[in-house]
Amino acid sequence: MSFPPLLEDLIRSLKVLPGVGAKSAQRMAFSLLEGDRLGGQKLAKTLAKAVDGIQHCTSCRNYTQSELCDICANPRRELNGEICVVATPSDVAAIEQTGHFQGRYFVLMGLLSPLDGIGPDELGLDRLANLMATTEVKELILATNPTVEGEATAHYIAEIAQQHNVRVSRIAQGVPVGGELEMVDGKTLGHAFSGRKTL
Amino acid sequence: MSFPPLLEDLIRSLKVLPGVGAKSAQRMAFSLLEGDRLGGQKLAKTLAKAVDGIQHCTSCRNYTQSELCDICANPRRELNGEICVVATPSDVAAIEQTGHFQGRYFVLMGLLSPLDGIGPDELGLDRLANLMATTEVKELILATNPTVEGEATAHYIAEIAQQHNVRVSRIAQGVPVGGELEMVDGKTLGHAFSGRKTL
Known part of the structure; x- marks a missing residue:
């Protein structure tokens, strides 16, 4: 050169x-x-x-310019009592855009992946446990990706929540809205059947 | 967001x-x-x-940190008397790596493209003409890409060089070394035939 x-x-x-x-x-x-x-x-x-200037929120680990992010600093969000656990800040942005969720978040900044050296410490799970021990958490909603790592992480966190007697839920898996059944893979279709709701 | x-x-x-x-x-x-x-x-x-800190060489228009680039500042390169005209600084880097050329370069920083508003002024062709008028140029080697724009630009520059009585040449077009004939497109094969050399 x-x-x-x-x-x-x-x-x-x-x-x-x-x-x-x-x-x-x-x-x-x-x-x-x-x-x-x-x-x-x-x-x-x-x-x-x-x-x-950008650091992690001391409460939820999302990106922020101050100590607490805007969502954690909002008392109405804390009153709601629900905490949604996601893998990345983009997931928070995506969920916020729907306007369906009014509680707080906890951003793992990754998913459990022992081969890559990502364990509970890297995901800040001690901080999440601490949050459940010190503040009133009505429900922990696990919104990690529906992948192998996402499921494993969700299971691991569900056990921690049960130790703290906190209700845990997992976001629903099924056919995507607007999708065509013949294009949906078998596993998703299986989830859609086993998770069916009576009308 | x-x-x-x-x-x-x-x-x-x-x-x-x-x-x-x-x-x-x-x-x-x-x-x-x-x-x-x-x-x-x-x-x-x-x-x-x-x-x-990065500007264009006042002589050849290549990128440089000083007024003249290393190649233009080398008196041995000027003595050679050949100027190779290329479209981009990466072309200079590619040709330098072969070690086949010992003259100077002129970098157009683009190719003629009237629809995009790129005319002779944008390519610094007045500076190239000036170079041919004021320094001794034995040969102008046109090494623009073998595309429509590259050919048009080469033709345009060839005319300027002929006005200054400078010998002009175009790099050879033909089958690439190591390529297989059946994979080569018709136009290239045509060039390879019309440009054949007696052994």
């Missing part, structure tokens, strides 16, 4: 982004230098600020 | 990168905050430095 050192540095640094290899990093660097230097400057500034 | 403002800012800023939409930007932001804050900080610093 015969790029100037600063450009080499930039290309190397861009490779920390997920899914960005040598070729994409080069394309990104050129595009930042060629098309949009202002956008590049703005990205540099917001990135520096975000890396410094 | 219910992300803190700094995180929203970061996600919005990441979208200036080519090929990065809302979902990828979110994934990148999470990965920077979760896995690699040090890498994120480094990226912010190098990006700010690069956007400020």
Whole structure:
């Protein structure tokens, strides 16, 4: 390569982004230098600020700029008494958009995965247990992904909740709204049958 | 969405990168905050430095940190008398890696594309003409891509060179080394035949 050192540095640094290899990093660097230097400057500034300023909420572990996130700081949310356990901040955003849930969240920031070294400590489960011991929790709603890791994590947390005598529930699994039965896989269809409701 | 403002800012800023939409930007932001804050900080610093410090070589338009790039600043390269015209800095890097070319480059930073508003001025062709008028150029080698835009640009530059009585050549088109004939498209095969050499 015969790029100037600063450009080499930039290309190397861009490779920390997920899914960005040598070729994409080069394309990104050129595009930042060629098309949009202002956008590049703005990205540099917001990135520096975000890396410094964004931390985890001390109560629910979601991203926040202050000690408590907006949801945990809202007393109406605490009064509701329900805690929804999710894997990532994007799950919180997705659930908030539905407007169906008025309680607080607990963000695991991952799912149990012993092979990757992610155990109960990494998911902050001691903090969740502490929350159940010290505040009034009416119900713990487990909204982890319906995958192997998500199910294992949900089971593990359900046991902790039962030790604290807290009611636990799991979000319903079945056919997605608007989907066609013939396109739905067998396992989902099985869940839809076993979870059927009398009308 | 219910992300803190700094995180929203970061996600919005990441979208200036080519090929990065809302979902990828979110994934990148999470990965920077979760896995690699040090890498994120480094990226912010190098990006700010690069956007400020990298400019175009006043002679060949390639990226450089000083007024002249390393290649243009090398007197041996100028003595050679050949100028290779390419579309992008990556083309320079690719040709340099072969070690086949010992002259200077001229980087167009694009190809003629009237519909996108890219004309001779945007490619710095006045500067190239000036170079041919003021320095001794033995040969202009046109190494733009073998695409419609690349061919059109090569033709246009060839005419300018002929006005300055400079010898012009175009890199050879034919079957790629190591390729199989049955996999090669008809146009390339046609070029390979019309450009055949007597042994």
